[in-house]
Amino acid sequence: MIRLEGVTKLYGTVKAVENLSININGGEVCVLIGPSGCGKTTTLRMINHLIGPTSGQIFVNGQDISQVRPERLRQSIGYAIQSVGLFPHMTVGVNISVVPELLHWEKERIARRVEELLALVGLEPREYIGKYPNQLSGGEAQRIGVARALSADPPILLMDEPFGAVDPLTRERLQVQFIDIQKKLKKTVILVTHDLDEAIRLADRIAIMASGRLVQYDTPEAILSKPADKFVHDFIGTDRALKRLSRIGIENFAKATPSIGLDASIEEAQSVCKRCRWVWVVDKDKRLIGWIDKTSLDEAASVVEAVVTIDRDAIAITSGATLKEALSRMLSQGLNNIPVVDNRGRITGEITLGDIEAATKETEV
Ligand SMILES: Nc1ncnc2c1ncn2[C@@H]1O[C@H](COP(=O)(O)OP(=O)(O)O)[C@@H](O)[C@H]1O
Ligand SMILES: [Mg+2]
Incomplete structure (x- = not known):
C-alpha cells in the first residue's frame, strides 16, 4: 500500500x-517511533507530499507519488497532526466539513458524515457540532482532529502523535477507542509516537528510527523478544515481560465468578459463599455494585446490610482491556483479584494475579 525506497531528506547538511x-501493508497500523529529531515527522510529511525527498522514491498504491498531483494524493490520505490544528474560529461541525466541502460534496451528505464521525469518535453529535475548539478539552479536541482526518473516508491515515497532548487516563481511553475504530475501518495507518507503550498497544508493526535511519521494523512481539541491536534493546528498557502483557487481552484469562443480587436472602448468600470467602453483589440490572465477606453474613440481617459497595470504575476492568491494564489496576488498588465487567457495568467474570503470572510464563520466549 505504501512503499518507501531509499528515501533521503537533507536539510543543508x-x-x-x-x-x-x-x-506498509494495506489495513495495517505501522507505528513510527524513535527519539525526538529522528525523522518521524519528516517521513510523514514526505508521504503526504508536503515536502519532497532529496532522493529515493515513495509509492502509494503502486504509484510513484512524485508523478501524482499532491491534491489528488491527499484525497486518499487523512492527516492528523500533534497540535490537532483545528481552526479556532470555526465550529466543530465546520472543522470536520472542510475537506468534504473542498470536494464539493452535497450539503446533506456532509451533514450526515459529520454526525457519523462524531458518533464514531464517541462524541454526542448534537452536543458537539456547534462548539468552538476553545470549548473542548484536550482529549475532545484530539478526537475531533481524528474525525476531521477521516472526513473524506481516505484509505490511508497519517497520525503525528495524535494522543500526545492529553493526560495518561484520557490517552488510554483514546487508544482503546482508536483500536475499536480501526477494527471497524481497517485503514492503512502510519502513526507517530515517542511512547513505547502506545506503540506496542496499537501497532501491527513498529518501525524504530534513530538519527534518520530505520533500525528495526517488525511486529511488537518480535521487537520485544528479539531487539535488533543495543540501541533497540536500550530503547525498549528492562521490563519487556511486562510490556508484552499489553499485547494480550484479558478475555482468555478471565474466569466465571459467582455473584448474587442485592435482593437475595441471607441463606442464598450463605450458600453461594460456601466455597469462597466472599462474593460479588450486583443490582437488578446485573451491574456490579460491591461484594460481601462471608463472615459478615453471620451478623447481618440482609444482603443490603452486609454489602461493601465499591467504586466500579476504579476497581473493575472492562472486557476489552489488556493483562497489563488488569495488572496495574491490581497494583494500584492493592487487590489480587479484580472483577471484569462489560461496557454497561455488568459483571462477566474476574481475573487474578495468578492468572497474570501464568500468562507471563506462557508467553516467555
Ligand atoms: N524545515 C526544516 N528545516 C531544517 N531542519 C529541519 C526541518 N524539519 C526538520 N528538520 C530537522 O530534521 C530532523 C528530523 O526532524 P523531524 O522529522 O521533525 O523529527 P521527529 O518528528 O522525529 O522529532 C531534525 O534534526 C530537525 O531539526
Ligand atoms: Mg515530530
Missing part, C-alpha cells in the same frame, strides 16, 4: 531521513 526503505 542535516540528514533528517537517511536511506529509508519500508513497506
Whole structure:
C-alpha cells in the first residue's frame, strides 16, 4: 500500500531521513517511533507530499507519488497532526466539513458524515457540532482532529502523535477507542509516537528510527523478544515481560465468578459463599455494585446490610482491556483479584494475579 525506497531528506547538511526503505501493508497500523529529531515527522510529511525527498522514491498504491498531483494524493490520505490544528474560529461541525466541502460534496451528505464521525469518535453529535475548539478539552479536541482526518473516508491515515497532548487516563481511553475504530475501518495507518507503550498497544508493526535511519521494523512481539541491536534493546528498557502483557487481552484469562443480587436472602448468600470467602453483589440490572465477606453474613440481617459497595470504575476492568491494564489496576488498588465487567457495568467474570503470572510464563520466549 505504501512503499518507501531509499528515501533521503537533507536539510543543508542535516540528514533528517537517511536511506529509508519500508513497506506498509494495506489495513495495517505501522507505528513510527524513535527519539525526538529522528525523522518521524519528516517521513510523514514526505508521504503526504508536503515536502519532497532529496532522493529515493515513495509509492502509494503502486504509484510513484512524485508523478501524482499532491491534491489528488491527499484525497486518499487523512492527516492528523500533534497540535490537532483545528481552526479556532470555526465550529466543530465546520472543522470536520472542510475537506468534504473542498470536494464539493452535497450539503446533506456532509451533514450526515459529520454526525457519523462524531458518533464514531464517541462524541454526542448534537452536543458537539456547534462548539468552538476553545470549548473542548484536550482529549475532545484530539478526537475531533481524528474525525476531521477521516472526513473524506481516505484509505490511508497519517497520525503525528495524535494522543500526545492529553493526560495518561484520557490517552488510554483514546487508544482503546482508536483500536475499536480501526477494527471497524481497517485503514492503512502510519502513526507517530515517542511512547513505547502506545506503540506496542496499537501497532501491527513498529518501525524504530534513530538519527534518520530505520533500525528495526517488525511486529511488537518480535521487537520485544528479539531487539535488533543495543540501541533497540536500550530503547525498549528492562521490563519487556511486562510490556508484552499489553499485547494480550484479558478475555482468555478471565474466569466465571459467582455473584448474587442485592435482593437475595441471607441463606442464598450463605450458600453461594460456601466455597469462597466472599462474593460479588450486583443490582437488578446485573451491574456490579460491591461484594460481601462471608463472615459478615453471620451478623447481618440482609444482603443490603452486609454489602461493601465499591467504586466500579476504579476497581473493575472492562472486557476489552489488556493483562497489563488488569495488572496495574491490581497494583494500584492493592487487590489480587479484580472483577471484569462489560461496557454497561455488568459483571462477566474476574481475573487474578495468578492468572497474570501464568500468562507471563506462557508467553516467555
Ligand atoms: N524545515 C526544516 N528545516 C531544517 N531542519 C529541519 C526541518 N524539519 C526538520 N528538520 C530537522 O530534521 C530532523 C528530523 O526532524 P523531524 O522529522 O521533525 O523529527 P521527529 O518528528 O522525529 O522529532 C531534525 O534534526 C530537525 O531539526
Ligand atoms: Mg515530530
